[in-house]
Amino acid sequence: MPTTLLEGLEAQRAASSPLVKNDHYLSLLHAQPGERVVDVGCGGGWLCRRVAPLLAPDGYVVGVDSSAVAIELASTHPPIVSPGVLRFECADATTLPFADGEFDAALCISMLAFCAEPDRALAEVRRVLRPGGRLVAASSDEDTRLFNARDRDLGRRLQRAIGNRTRDPWAGRRLNHLVVQAGYRVIREMVVCEIERHFQPGLAGYTLAHGLRSYLITSGGVSVEDYEGWLAELRQTEWEGSYCYGVMTFACIAEREI
Numbered sequence: 001m002p003t004t005l006l007e008g009l010e011a012q013r014a015a016s017s018p019l020v021k022n023d024h025y026l027s028l029l030h031a032q033p034g035e036r037v038v039d040v041g042c043g044g045g046w047l048c049r050r051v052a053p054l055l056a057p058d059g060y061v062v063g064v065d066s067s068a069v070a071i072e073l074a075s076t077h078p079p080i081v082s083p084g085v086l087r088f089e090c091a092d093a094t095t096l097p098f099a100d101g102e103f104d105a106a107l108c109i110s111m112l113a114f115c116a117e118p119d120r121a122l123a124e125v126r127r128v129l130r131p132g133g134r135l136v137a138a139s140s141d142e143d144t145r146l147f148n149a150r151d152r153d154l155g156r157r158l159q160r161a162i163g164n165r166t167r168d169p170w171a172g173r174r175l176n177h178l179v180v181q182a183g184y185r186v187i188r189e190m191v192v193c194e195i196e197r198h199f200q201p202g203l204a205g206y207t208l209a210h211g212l213r214s215y216l217i218t219s220g221g222v223s224v225e226d227y228e229g230w231l232a233e234l235r236q237t238e239w240e241g242s243y244c245y246g247v248m249t250f251a252c253i254a255e256r257e258i
Contacts, residue, residue, distance in 0.1 A: 018204050021192045021249060025109060026050060028136045028188070028253040035104040037061040040093050040125055041111025045074030051107075052086040063088040064096065093121035098128040105134040112139045112178065113171035122182035131258040135184055138192075138251035142169035147205060148244040149233040158230050161220030162212060172250040184254035196245040199238035205245025209234060 025047065031037060031054040039048050042063030051061045063086075065071055071090045079086065091097050094117055106125045112118040125135060142163030149155035163169040171178070176189055196205050209231065216222040222230075237243040 018194065021194055022047060022050070022109075024190070024192055025107065025136055025138060025251065026054075028190075028251065029105055029107065029134065031055055031105065032059075034058040036102060037105045037107065038096070038098065038103045038125070038128060039063045039107040039109070040096070040121070041065060041108060041114075042074060042088065043067075043070050043110075045070075045077065045088060047107060047109060048074070048086060048088070049077065049080060052081045056081050056085050060085050060087070062098075064091050064093070066090065066092045094124050096124050096128050100127055101130040101133075102128050103133060104130060105136070108135065108137040110139060112137065112175070113142065113166040113168050116167060118168070118171065118178055119182060122178060122184075126183050126256050129256045131256060133256045135179065135254045135256065136251070137175060137179055137254070138249055139172040139175050140247050140249040141172035142166055142247075144246070144248040146244070146246050147209065147234060148237050148242055149230060150236070151229070151233060154226055154230055154233075157226070158216070158220075158222060161216050161222055162208070164220070165212065165215055172248070175250045175252060179252060179254050183257050185257055186252050186254045189250070189252040192249045192251060194247050194249065197243060199234050199243045199245070203245075205234075208245075 031051055033055060035055055036059055037051055037055060039061060042048050042065050045063045048061050048063040055061055063074055068090050071088045074088045089097060093111065093115060106129055108125060112121065115121050129135065145162060146159060147155060176186055179186055194204065196203050199206050213227060216227055217224055234243065
């Protein structure tokens with residue numbers, strides 16, 4: 001993933017709707033001082049930086065991502081806690097470089113839809129969790145990721161192309177099954193609905209619409225003219241007050257079965 005898109009996605013997480021969603025994940029994690037946490041698929045490390053102060057001074061969080069660009073971006077942020085409480089490592093989710101039972105809890109947020117083998121990834125996360133360790137997993141249902149636009153046919157084509165950038169657009173609706181099959185006991189499942197009413201820089205919909213330009217044109221089967229026309233329609237809906245961006249995300253808190 002290009003650095004500019006990663007930076008944009010990290011920045012939009014501070015917007016109101018993603019912030020509320022990520023606060024839900026943190027409440028499910030219920031991190032305590034002294035605990036050891038791993039964030040698999042950490043991206044630019046935004047959640048890791050939120051978790052780290054909750055674990056200090058004796059615990060730690062390790063952010064893991066298969067993208068060297070993501071790890072480089074995550075590592076550029078100035079430390080907010082004492083050395084050793086927060087670190088990042090580049091590794092594949094199916095081969096984590098940690099000992100069996102090393103962690104008390106794990107985060108797996110917005111990663112499974114992009115993973116070639118989500119079952120193997122969840123099994124590997126289970127391996128590095130202690131018996132009874134907690135997993136917080138979340139994945140959006142890409143068919144619910146929507147933008148309001150005037151041209152319905154064009155809007156539907158763009159919506160389908162955006163969803164198909166993932167390996168499994170339906171990972172969210174299959175999340176409970178994936179987690180149970182990997183050897184966890186689901187304690188609580190929830191759906192988080194994210195809604196925005198403004199098409200402005202720094203917000204999730206705006207960042208996604210602009211950040212995916214190259215993908216949509218080169219791999220999504222969308223022409224430059226159609227893409228630019230779609231952006232123009234989104235700007236028009238912002239101007240007239242009818243803009244809407246939304247997505248439904250499935251999340252759960254689970255325990256590793258002994």
